Amino acid sequence: METDYLRSFLLVVDSGSMSEAARRQGLTPAAVAQQMRALEREMGVPLLARSGRTVLPTEAGHQLVERGQALMSEVSLIKELLTTGVQGGELRVGTINTALHSELPHILARFVKAHPTVKVFLQSGTTDALYNAVLEGSLDAAVCLYPPFALPKTFGWSLLREEPLVLLAPARLIGADPHELLRSSPLIRYDRRLGGGKQADRYLRATGIVPQERFELSSLLAIGMMVDRGLGVSLVPDIASPLLSGLKLARIALPHPFDTRRFGIMWLRASPRLRLIEGMVDSAAAVVKAAARVAGRNS
Known part of the structure; x- marks a missing residue:
């Protein structure tokens, strides 16, 4: 049995979706569907069944989930035993x-x-x-x-x-209205492919703010340096990094309630x-x- 196929099967059952299982592994839904068909052919029984938009395990699938999780743990243990003598x-x-x-x-x-x-x-x-x-x-x-x-x-x-969103602005702007700064100042966006960037984007949408976008990048340290240089403001998670302590920044709390990171x-x-x-x-x-x-x- 291909352990990669078993891993995909366990993800499909866990998420109830082949598309979600594919996303978590960086695969296409078609590739995961092909793996599931190959696994069912090897087992000789149906393992998954659709119920509306959700994929559920069959009776045989439930049995494979129970034993498959134990098998994946055993595979990890075998890898550990085989490498311990070499790697310490x-x-x-x-x-x-x-x-x-x-x-x-x-x-x-x-x-x-x-x-x-x-x-x-x-x-x-x-x-x-x-x-x-x-x-x-x-x-x-x-x-x-x-x-x-x-x-x-x-x-x-x-x-x-738990890190709340804050508006990062040049120190001279401390005390300013954060929503007004988001509307009037150039925005240095935190990468929307990342969790904190998605969170900032949801906040802007929830408050109806359409910013003046200037940059978009994935480094919070670089964003802090750019804000310090007066290149704009940024909506970011309030991280506790000593690397930002030497910069002249204002962390301005947001008035609209929102989930923390x-x-x-x-x-x-x-x-x-x-x-x-x-x-x-x-x-x-x-x-x-x-x-x-x-x-x-x-x-």
Whole structure:
């Protein structure tokens, strides 16, 4: 049995949609449908059935879900056993770029102090790509946003921060009306392909604001530098990055209520490296607690 086909099948069942399963894996719906037909031919029974617009597992499909999840965990364990002798202790961690510029270095500092012999491999990417990498076992954990769908029960999640949207403006504009600035100032857009960029776009649509767009980019650090240079304003998540502390910026709260961006760590509960993952989660909790103490003293 192709484990890639089984992974696709589990995603189809989890999401109830071949299109959504395809999106999470970076495939076309036609490719996923072909995988499902091949899997059904190999098993000799129908595994999926349509109910309206939703795809549901058949009785045989339910049995495959139960055993398939255990099989995928076993595949990850086999990979771990085969590589342990060569690589020693290793933790493969995915991260979004904003985490690299904020909490992650502090988390890693605590983690390597507690686990000095562990080698940490870091891979950056979008939240969707990191979710898929954790699901398939190529990454052990990811420091990222909560994905735009409910995490399966097979995943663990530890919240690090909730980041509200703020208007980033030159320091001289502190106290100005944020909506008026969004209407009258050039907008430096946060990339709409990313979670924070999508969130900012939804805010603009909800408030009926049509901005004067000038730039669009994916780096929050670069956006901060451009705002500091007077190139415009930006609607971004309020990240806690020391790299922005030297810039002359105003973080202006928004008057319209809106969802915060949830930022944390995700992992598979059945991971063969669960002990190390839990060590990183503990390190992250200590960093968050220390930051809260500092914020309390400074408030």
